[in-house]
Amino acid sequence: MDTENRTSRKRNAFATALLTTLAFALGFAEFVLIGITPDVAEGLGEPLTLIGDLVGYYALACAVATPIVALATARADRFKVMAALLVVFNAGNLLTLFADGYALLLVSRVLPAVTSGTLLALALTYVPDIVAPKRVAAVLGFVLAGFSVSSVVGVPIGATLADLFDWKAAYACVLVLGLAVSAVLLPTLPRTPGHARAESADPTLRSQLRLLADGRVLTNIAMILAGAASTYVFYTYLAPVLADVVGLDAAGTSLVLLLFGAACVGSNLLSGWVAGRFGLRALPAAFAVHAALLALLAVSLPAGAVGIANILAVGLLMYVMNSTVQMLFQSVARTDYPSALTFSASLHPMSFNAGIALGSFAGGLVVNAGGLLATGPAGALFALAAAALALALVRMTARRSVESAAEAARTAATAREPR
Numbered sequence: 001m002d003t004e005n006r007t008s009r010k011r012n013a014f015a016t017a018l019l020t021t022l023a024f025a026l027g028f029a030e031f032v033l034i035g036i037t038p039d040v041a042e043g044l045g046e047p048l049t050l051i052g053d054l055v056g057y058y059a060l061a062c063a064v065a066t067p068i069v070a071l072a073t074a075r076a077d078r079f080k081v082m083a084a085l086l087v088v089f090n091a092g093n094l095l096t097l098f099a100d101g102y103a104l105l106l107v108s109r110v111l112p113a114v115t116s117g118t119l120l121a122l123a124l125t126y127v128p129d130i131v132a133p134k135r136v137a138a139v140l141g142f143v144l145a146g147f148s149v150s151s152v153v154g155v156p157i158g159a160t161l162a163d164l165f166d167w168k169a170a171y172a173c174v175l176v177l178g179l180a181v182s183a184v185l186l187p188t189l190p191r192t193p194g195h196a197r198a199e200s201a202d203p204t205l206r207s208q209l210r211l212l213a214d215g216r217v218l219t220n221i222a223m224i225l226a227g228a229a230s231t232y233v234f235y236t237y238l239a240p241v242l243a244d245v246v247g248l249d250a251a252g253t254s255l256v257l258l259l260f261g262a263a264c265v266g267s268n269l270l271s272g273w274v275a276g277r278f279g280l281r282a283l284p285a286a287f288a289v290h291a292a293l294l295a296l297l298a299v300s301l302p303a304g305a306v307g308i309a310n311i312l313a314v315g316l317l318m319y320v321m322n323s324t325v326q327m328l329f330q331s332v333a334r335t336d337y338p339s340a341l342t343f344s345a346s347l348h349p350m351s352f353n354a355g356i357a358l359g360s361f362a363g364g365l366v367v368n369a370g371g372l373l374a375t376g377p378a379g380a381l382f383a384l385a386a387a388a389l390a391l392a393l394v395r396m397t398a399r400r401s402v403e404s405a406a407e408a409a410r411t412a413a414t415a416r417e418p419r
Contacts, residue, residue: 018181020145023145023146027154031150032154037239038239038243044102056236056364058110060353061109065115066121074205082119082122088112089119096175124345127143130190152264158173204339211344216400221347226383230381232358234375238311245307282324284394287390291387294314294377358382359382
């Protein structure tokens with residue numbers, strides 16, 4: 001029995017590592033362009049902002065497709081869905097290697113984008129099936145961190161490969177990782193329906209969409225969108241900012257991208273601590289500080305080292321909302337909309353990618369109108385909007401808690417009345 005338990009634990013730990021690697025591969029495919037935007041623009045002979053818009057198109061395709069695919073496949077075998085989506089994901093990355101013009105490059109990036117959010121949501125639904133209940137929350141955070149860590153390793157690796165070879169070498173690395181994780185992950189996954197599917201007693205389209213009628217969910221979506229947009233107005237153009245404004249060479253740019261990614265890892269760790277210690281009530285202040293740091297970039301970036309420190313501080317707050325918002329989606333769904341548990345898992349990647357799209361498109365407009373230095377203050381406006389939405393969400397959830405407590409008290413009083 002002990003031998004069986006040890007074997008099971010090892011198998012589950014291996015599956016967890018593979019799910020985390022999948023999340024990393026999904027993020028790598030999405031974010032690698034940020035570090036090689038100038039190389040792609042030069043290689044294809046296209047304007048920098050046009051290539052920068054590809055970050056937005058990827059995120060937009062992901063944001064639109066994620067809830068549609070999640071809803072359409074709610075009753076399908078999740079293993080078969082994951083296998084099919086992995087085929088499309090890898091096919092898109094392969095097609096990128098043959099892109100010799102903007103149109104084909106756009107198509108090749110949209111293909112993996114339409115699968116990314118649903119693949120991440122499906123990966124999260126496997127977690128309760130492979131770890132003990134007391135470890136589910138921690139492992140969920142670990143898998144989500146794999147997506148974020150791609151900006152630590154993926155973006156600078158892509159920039160280094162583009163510097164050593166060309167920009168397609170970065171996407172070749174994305175393809176190899178995607179194929180490898182697909183080949184090893186699929187045989188390890190359980191074929192059972194899973195906890196989330198089992199708890200979703202009536203996964204009809206109408207029962208799932210009821211989740212979107214909840215004011216807490218809609219406000220949470222809007223807050224995530226504004227929060228993501230606040231950073232990606234600036235982050236989409238970080239590589240040219242480092243080269244043209246700060247004055248770094250290719251090696252220096254890669255180093256700062258690596259440090260920025262490390263700050264993002266710290267942001268994920270900070271996110272878990274904030275969620276456990278303070279919950280939603282910390283987010284209005286966090287977004288306000290983020291707004292101040294983004295606004296300061298306009299004056300700090302030309303100062304060299306001070307500007308780099310400011311960039312890293314922005315990265316430290318980039319994902320601070322993640323654990324809190326994911327827990328809110330799951331809590332609302334589990335309590336009030338149990339048939340939408342799996343769908344609720346797709347709302348975070350959908351909302352965040354919508355914010356990435358909004359931020360990157362806005363960044364292109366800002367760069368064309370006011371130059372690279374204007375991206376920070378533009379992002380600050382989105383951060384202030386996120387702060388206002390966070391404050392509204394805090395009040396909304398507090399009011400709902402009071403109403404729930406009052407309803408529970410009335411129910412208890414009714415139960416005690418003599419019949």
